Amino acid sequence: xxxxxxxxxxxxxxxxxxxxxxxxxxxxxxxxxxxxxxxxxxxxxxxxxxxxxxxxxxxxxxxxxxxxxxxxxxxxxxxxxxxxxxxxxxxxxxxxxxxxxxxxxxxxxxxxxxxxxxxxxxxxxxxxxxxxxxxxxxxxxxxxxxxxxxxxxxxxxxxxxxxxxxxxxxxxxxxxxxxxxxxxxxxxxxxxxxxxxxxxxxxxxxxxxxxxxxxxxxxxxxxxxxxxxxxxxxxxxxxxxxxxxxxxxxxxxxxxxxxxxxxxxxxxxxxxxxxxxxxxxxxxxxxxxxxxxxxxxxxxxxxxxxxxxx
Amino acid sequence: xxxxxxxxxxxxxxxxxxxxxxxxxxxxxxxxxxxxxxxxxxxxxxxxxxxxxxxxxxxxxxxxxxxxxxxxxxxxxxxxxxxxxxxxxxxxxxxxxxxxxxxxxxxxxxxxxxxxxxxxxxxxxxxxxxxxxxxxxxxxxxxxxxxxxxxxxxxxxxxxxxxxxxxxxxxxxxxxxxxxxxxxxxxxxxxxxxxxxxxxxxxxxxxxxxxxxxxxxxxxxxxxxxxxxxxxxxxx
Ligand SMILES: Nc1ncnc2c1ncn2[C@@H]1O[C@H](COP(=O)(O)OP(=O)(O)OP(=O)(O)O)[C@@H](O)[C@H]1O
Ligand SMILES: [Mg+2]
Numbered sequence: 001x002x003x004x005x006x007x008x009x010x011x012x013x014x015x016x017x018x019x020x021x022x023x024x025x026x027x028x029x030x031x032x033x034x035x036x037x038x039x040x041x042x043x044x045x046x047x048x049x050x051x052x053x054x055x056x057x058x059x060x061x062x063x064x065x066x067x068x069x070x071x072x073x074x075x076x077x078x079x080x081x082x083x084x085x086x087x088x089x090x091x092x093x094x095x096x097x098x099x100x101x102x103x104x105x106x107x108x109x110x111x112x113x114x115x116x117x118x119x120x121x122x123x124x125x126x127x128x129x130x131x132x133x134x135x136x137x138x139x140x141x142x143x144x145x146x147x148x149x150x151x152x153x154x155x156x157x158x159x160x161x162x163x164x165x166x167x168x169x170x171x172x173x174x175x176x177x178x179x180x181x182x183x184x185x186x187x188x189x190x191x192x193x194x195x196x197x198x199x200x201x202x203x204x205x206x207x208x209x210x211x212x213x214x215x216x217x218x219x220x221x222x223x224x225x226x227x228x229x230x231x232x233x234x235x236x237x238x239x240x241x242x243x244x245x246x247x248x249x250x251x252x253x254x255x256x257x258x259x260x261x262x263x264x265x266x267x268x269x270x271x272x273x274x275x276x277x278x279x280x281x282x283x284x285x286x287x288x289x290x291x292x293x294x295x296x297x298x299x300x301x302x303x304x305x306x307x308x309x310x
Numbered sequence: 311x312x313x314x315x316x317x318x319x320x321x322x323x324x325x326x327x328x329x330x331x332x333x334x335x336x337x338x339x340x341x342x343x344x345x346x347x348x349x350x351x352x353x354x355x356x357x358x359x360x361x362x363x364x365x366x367x368x369x370x371x372x373x374x375x376x377x378x379x380x381x382x383x384x385x386x387x388x389x390x391x392x393x394x395x396x397x398x399x400x401x402x403x404x405x406x407x408x409x410x411x412x413x414x415x416x417x418x419x420x421x422x423x424x425x426x427x428x429x430x431x432x433x434x435x436x437x438x439x440x441x442x443x444x445x446x447x448x449x450x451x452x453x454x455x456x457x458x459x460x461x462x463x464x465x466x467x468x469x470x471x472x473x474x475x476x477x478x479x480x481x482x483x484x485x486x487x488x489x490x491x492x493x494x495x496x497x498x499x500x501x502x503x504x505x506x507x508x509x510x511x512x513x514x515x516x517x518x519x520x521x522x523x524x525x526x527x528x529x530x531x532x533x534x535x536x537x538x539x540x541x542x543x544x545x546x
Contacts, residue, residue: 291383291391292413293412293413293457307402310403
């Protein structure tokens with residue numbers, strides 16, 4: 001498949017526009033085939049496609065400041081198939097970059113998407129890693145993103161996982177971040193599920209270095225018979241380490257949810273806090289929106305999108 | 311008549327909140343509803359809007375010649391009924407612009423201007439607990455204004471609003487009237503009721519008096535109720 005033909009798919013509109021932004025680099029893959037790669041200046045990019053999976057390696061040069069986002073696209077346009085992605089990312093000392101990963105499965109009936117990422121931020125590097133998931137309405141998919149992230153001294157990592165459209169299917173996220181001295185990590189995950197979807201968001205931050213910081217923020221909206229679990233784990237193991245876990249789930253219809261914030265302190269001068277809220281969509285809010293002319297479904301959708309945004 | 315309530319009764323936990331209530335609103339009229347705390351004013355507004363848990367056990371709600379007792383809230387909204395809540399809900403992650411954008415009669419900017427909130431400051435603010443009570447109430451009034459509804463139920467739009475801003479409320483009421491909206495204005499203030507065409511007084515779940523606003527207000531402030539002198543003779 002050629003890149004142009006691939007990008008012509010209606011589900012890829014957002015990506016099409018993103019790839020036109022100068023002058024970022026990109027890796028675009030459908031299934032286990034690479035459709036296009038572009039290496040921006042200062043980045044060593046290697047991408048290989050094998051029948052068993054994709055191997056993508058990115059190395060950001062020391063001191064590099066990437067002017068625009070680097071886009072990764074992992075899609076499966078067919079209704080069935082397997083996609084394994086192995087991603088290695090190294091951000092050199094004091095480099096700064098934004099990476100946006102688009103995972104697009106427009107009509108999944110039997111799809112497995114397995115992502116294994118290893119990320120290393122060297123001293124003072126700053127990386128923002130956004131994952132935008134766009135799933136079709138069928139829900140026939142298994143999505144398992146896994147990431148191990150190491151933050152050296154003063155490195156700063158921000159990740160945002162967003163599934164705002166379509167069904168979650170069986171989604172299981174597991175991210176582990178280890179932060180050294182004065183490093184900072186912020187993990188945000190926002191997802192919604194319906195039908196028989198099952199979602200597990202497990203995020204861990206280990207504050208190993210002095211004055212390291214961590215924030216976990218998870219938002220999950222569950223409708224119909226969906227089931228969800230949020231596990232936000234922060235371990236404070238060094239003096240002046242500060243962490244916070246903030247989990248919020250909203251439920252509608254027969255959906256079931258659990259939120260488990262787990263905080264652990266292994267050093268007397270570390271401080272880790274948490275908050276968790278789990279609740280039904282409020283009748284008063286739904287009625288206020290319906291009194292302005294929205295249908296019950298539209299009112300529900302508007303409330304949920306609001307909650308996922310915050 | 312745009313709205314006719316006939317022998318409306320509503321019971322909650324075995325107790326009558328409204329009992330054989332009769333009220334008619336003429337098309338295009340601004341009708342004030344007065345009454346002491348707990349007489350059933352908000353309950354009446356919820357029943358007309360069709361809020362959950364507020365199905366009358368007896369009586370008729372006739373809107374534009376059609377019985378709407380069985381219609382759910384959102385379908386009543388589509389017929390042109392809207393409500394500004396006495397204590398409006400808060401929304402996390404929803405901006406004032408989005409909330410007001412649900413109405414198409416006036417732009418969000420114009421509506422905010424009409425209720426005395428500077429659009430440049432307020433449009434993008436979230437509709438959450440960071441707004442003061444009075445600010446949230448003004449946004450609620452603006453949201454109903456944005457819809458230019460056929461019937462606007464305004465539940466104490468003036469409570470929690472400072473004296474100076476009462477003028478903004480009068481401006482909104484005039485605008486709704488110019489558009490031909492019918493307004494049921496629930497209030498405790500004589501000076502607000504005075505702008506109405508007619509006013510009714512509620513006592514213990516019944517309309518006990520309807521007439522010119524000054525006369526209704528006089529009964530309300532001097533006697534509480536013309537029938538029972540405020541002792542709530544109708545209470546079972
Ligand atoms: N769902 C309900 N269940 C039980 N009692 C209710 C319910 N709704 C209202 N009531 C009672 O009905 C009465 C009327 O309440 P309502 O809120 O309508 O009064 P109001 O006239 O609007 O008063 P205020 O001036 O204080 O706003 C009160 O005694 C209230 O406690
Ligand atoms: Mg009231």
